Amino acid sequence: MTLRVAILGPGGIAARHAAAVRALAPDLDLVGVCGRDPARAAAFAHTHGGAPFTDLDRMIGAVAPDLLIVALPPFAHRGEAEQAARRGVHLLVEKPLALDIATANRMVAAAQASGIVAANGFMYRFGDAVRRWKALDTGRPAVFAGAFHCNALHADWWREEAKSGGQLLEQIIHLIDLVRHCVGNPDSVYARRGNLFHRAVAGYDIEDVSAILFGWDDGRIATINASNASVPGVWHKSWSIIAERMTGRFTGWNDAEFTPATGGAASQTATGTTDPFVAQLADIAEAIRDRRAPAVPLAEGAATLRLALAARQAADEGRELRLT
Template identity: 55%
Template structure:
């Protein structure tokens, strides 16, 4: 079965997904693209394929099997829920919403289809290799996300993007859950240090988050938008009972087993996580199984990110069960 794919949105991330679809010709084909500006959508489809639309309902009537929702969270109007209720499978980019009520409603609406969230870091070969190793529990995780750009106008407005914690650092917050499970507490601080005079920029440009577990384990994450212009630096380190690893990205890590004997390895791969997540979703549809990262994971990770933002707003440690 070749899946007929529709994409909602026509920005940079939509182009990455369109490119991934093109690399899986035996599994899927790009049939349609929908966006608000028909000229931009036409330019996108001229480059990538598909029929242009300005209405998701019309795109659904055209006959798609899978909707890839890349629209910014502020601009979504329930299109993925409409698609899911029509029996169309989903891949929704993160964050899946800016509040838990909307996220939970989306998860509920997708109960009858295969629905995944775009946490593509989990698709990386190094990430998947760690989860298959016998490392023992992770006692400490550290993570960073550093850049310096004005990004899109909507990105700079908290009401529209949720800020850097929800829009970028959420990828590494998701890895906290993957590697360490659900934390019990969160304490965070954020600030807008160097963009206070930038018009329509009210999101944080520095942040620090500590997730805690009642058994003593910790995860410490930092992010900023004041680093080297034009560079995106992401990474995380894991310190477990029997191993440590330093990840420069989802595919590359320096792994060291520390018990029962010391052993070092370099993990490296060229896996394209955008292709990997679509291939996994296609297999989930074919084999009638859950995708590697089901959409419920998008809601669970959003809950942690929102709790971190609330902790920073209130400048106090919060128990996550009571925070959101």
Template identity: 40%
Template sequence: MKPLRTAILGCGSIAKRHADILATLDDVRLVGYCDQNVAAAQEFAKRYAPGKVYEHWEPMFAELDLDLVYICLPPFAHADEVAHACRHGVHIFIEKPIALTSELARGMARDVSRSGVKCQVGFMYRFGEAALWLKERIGDPTGARAFMVARYSCNSLHSSWWRDRARSGGQLVEQAIHLLDLARFFLGEPEAVYSSQQNLFHAEVEGYTVEDASATVIRFPSTSLAVVAATNGAIPGRWDCDWRIVLPGLTADFADPNHATIHSTASAWPSVTTLASEKNMYRALTLDLLEAIRQDRPPAVPIEEGVRSLELALAATLSAQQQTEVRTGAPVAG
């Protein structure tokens, strides 16, 4: 089979992680790199495989006869790159959050659907072995009674765009969106969200306009509930993300998507099962997309999932601004 002619758009830190994997796959040939910082794209061409370097994506899509593009742009930089990929029949991997507005995200999903290209969104936590075990156990979450408590904690100034709400959307939209996505994955489509967000630890840092502490409550039509707490004021050098899911007869404590302790609580003799895996979830995301392309089936995390999880994060942020619960499931006005 001919390797897929693949380009990387946005040659920054997450792109390196994907390129490290892509460069090892026989099924993929890296042929192009695009970054507004041309030196970053040149560095990728030197490090991974020789390929053409571009400052703008439009000529790249027009010239390279691509099969696949990895879109690793920061949230604010998304514009018409998905439209261009679709016009040229190029399959897509796109990092979360896929955009900063409902309007752009829904437009992307429309373009993908009309063109028929495959599009995978970078919610890799869904591929954790322990996460998949529980998902199979829950099955269709409609009607399930579940309670989820999730935490995301780090302590870093990150990059200048990350600290700027206008460019990143804030910690919940840019980072803890992984947990909002998992809440949807396990508990189904929410009906309302309430969030409170503060800048508790960085008020003195110039240009730091995102929240660094947030508490978000998500309600589901099944009466299930999820609580997501995120902070950027915790332990420097650590990115901690864990959660507990309580179901009738079962409590699952996740240390991360690959590691969980499952307490069976239904019988008179409660039992504990440990799940542990070293699965590379980024690799799993890519392998699933490549198989979806080859077998002409939907990828595991299609772009509509990127739209819905983004809209949940945007609704939470709107709720924090308005200090009121916000109904979910409709476009969120930007």
């Protein structure tokens, strides 16, 4: 059975999802795209397929999608996911799920009440190296050390905390999700953040440097350092996980080196070519057909959002916050 897919929000990330739909054809078919700007919706549809719309209800009624990919900027959520859920349309919602936990919880509740398959877009979990690490007998994790560095102005809305939530919620949240996925839910968080190099940029009020320390009462630690002040055009994302029987050094979601803790044991190289957007969408399609939960349900996205919001609060208040 071919699943009919529609996209809400014809922006840059929507193009990645449209490419994933094409990669999974004929199992998936892009039938519609909806955006507030008619010209932009039409241009997206011309490039990627489907019919253009400016009204979500009208699109759902006209093209009857099985799955709606919600690719709106964080500030633009105004109940569209809940609206689609009430009509029985399955969901993939881009991260962050919202700018506050109350909005995220409403999405989760609507999806659960309707019984639909609803996933959040943490695609790092679908990388070959990440999946291989999770399948290994690594023993108890002790340390997670992550880094995310870039240098770009992005869209106007991205630079405003009231619209994007800042770099913590827009980008670093991917590494925060990996902390939860690979180490677990921490008991405390301390963080710092600042705007060192973009104060003269009009409308730029988010952090361009930050650091987070998550702690567990049993002694586990996770750190993430980040910036939007590094080399222009270069996106540096890496993390290491030190566990009881294995250390993993990741240079991306598909590539890592795994070294056993026992002396003299050879390292393993994990490499892959998986497009995580395609793997994520394939998982959701299988979940719809098999009537099971997706790998990253909305409730997981809400839990990661809660952690990111706590890190931002800890930075703003200059103190360690208890999470449990």
